[in-house]
Amino acid sequence: AKEQGRNRFNYFTPSMQEYAKYRMRLIQDLRQAVTNKEFELHYQPIVALATGEVTKAEALIRWHHCERGAVPPSEFIPVAEDTGLIVEIGNWVFEQAARQSAAWRHGLGVDIQISVNKSPIQFRDEGTLLNDWLKLLQELNITGAGVCVEITEGLLLDASMGVTEKLLAYRDAGVQVSLDDFGTGYSSLAYLKKFDIDYLKIDQSFTRNVDTDKNDQILCEAIIVMAHKLGMKVIAEGVETEAQRQVLLAAGCDYGQGYLFSRPIPASEFTQQYLQCRSL
Numbered sequence: 001a002k003e004q005g006r007n008r009f010n011y012f013t014p015s016m017q018e019y020a021k022y023r024m025r026l027i028q029d030l031r032q033a034v035t036n037k038e039f040e041l042h043y044q045p046i047v048a049l050a051t052g053e054v055t056k057a058e059a060l061i062r063w064h065h066c067e068r069g070a071v072p073p074s075e076f077i078p079v080a081e082d083t084g085l086i087v088e089i090g091n092w093v094f095e096q097a098a099r100q101s102a103a104w105r106h107g108l109g110v111d112i113q114i115s116v117n118k119s120p121i122q123f124r125d126e127g128t129l130l131n132d133w134l135k136l137l138q139e140l141n142i143t144g145a146g147v148c149v150e151i152t153e154g155l156l157l158d159a160s161m162g163v164t165e166k167l168l169a170y171r172d173a174g175v176q177v178s179l180d181d182f183g184t185g186y187s188s189l190a191y192l193k194k195f196d197i198d199y200l201k202i203d204q205s206f207t208r209n210v211d212t213d214k215n216d217q218i219l220c221e222a223i224i225v226m227a228h229k230l231g232m233k234v235i236a237e238g239v240e241t242e243a244q245r246q247v248l249l250a251a252g253c254d255y256g257q258g259y260l261f262s263r264p265i266p267a268s269e270f271t272q273q274y275l276q277c278r279s280l
């Protein structure tokens with residue numbers, strides 16, 4: 001009976017102690033995963049709304065745990081950030097994405113700009129890695145906007161990380177910058193003009209009901225007009241239906257990303273779906 005009680009307890013309300021154990025295990029496994037390179041990048045097309053053309057993709061990390069199966073990034077990225085492992089993971093992501101962009105350019109003759117996500121922690125700790133990356137881009141001969149970096153609004157508020165200098169260094173190497181999850185954070189409008197940002201990504205919480213909720217539609221329209229006036233292009237995240245696509249297109253949105261077009265898929269599938277016919 002005691003055993004049963006414990007099991008029940010485990011299943012329904014894991015105690016703090018259980019959580020701490022789970023977390024320790026996750027950290028251990030994550031270290032292993034970094035060493036053994038258990039990660040893979042999936043690519044989700046970013047689609048020009050007016051033409052349907054695909055010239056960009058977002059790289060999203062996938063971790064296949066040998067026992068647990070797929071562990072979602074929402075579960076392990078925060079742990080990776082807390083432990084600093086995100087620096088090494090982020091390094092791998094960047095290199096992998098750059099190599100993929102180069103392979104598509106030099107192998108198939110198509111330019112697909114790949115976006116990689118960067119948490120503020122990565123930004124803070126990357127230090128000299130930045131120079132290594134910029135060198136890598138040169139080596140791979142993809143300095144012309146083959147890679148884009150997605151940052152979040154919170155980062156722009158933190159003056160302590162040398163954000164300005166780092167963003168400038170990216171820019172010098174031809175790396176573009178997207179502001180991810182726009183509208184969910186500090187919405188630091190003043191920073192939009194201070195930093196040279198190329199793309200603004202409207203968060204899914206605005207696109208979800210854009211076709212049915214007048215207020216969401218008004219907000220999206222206003223964001224798009226503002227972004228364009230500030231010289232940015234707009235990408236709507238989480239586009240799932242044709243109705244959403246229509247409203248966003250009518251509002252002047254440049255790009256869409258979401259399940260309507262495709263889920264994130266492995267590079268080989270991306271090549272097959274979007275690039276093969278183009279290279280012929």
Ligand code: C2E
Pocket residue numbers: 044059060061072073074077090093117118119180181237238239240257258259260264
């Ligand atoms: P994000 O950067 O906002 O990425 C978009 C997320 O929305 C992805 O979840 C993607 O699979 C999902 N998504 C795309 N289209 C749709 C749609 O139409 N409907 C819905 N419901 N969802 C859609 P994912 O891959 O689970 O990643 C979650 C978050 O984990 C990302 O949010 C990002 O913050 C973080 N992440 C993923 N890969 C990396 C990475 O390599 N480095 C870092 N630092 N963070 C990453």
Ligand code: CA
Pocket residue numbers: 058117150180
């Ligand atoms: Ca992103």
Ligand code: CA
Pocket residue numbers: 180181201203237
């Ligand atoms: Ca996002």
Ligand code: CA
Pocket residue numbers: 196197198230231232
């Ligand atoms: Ca700009």
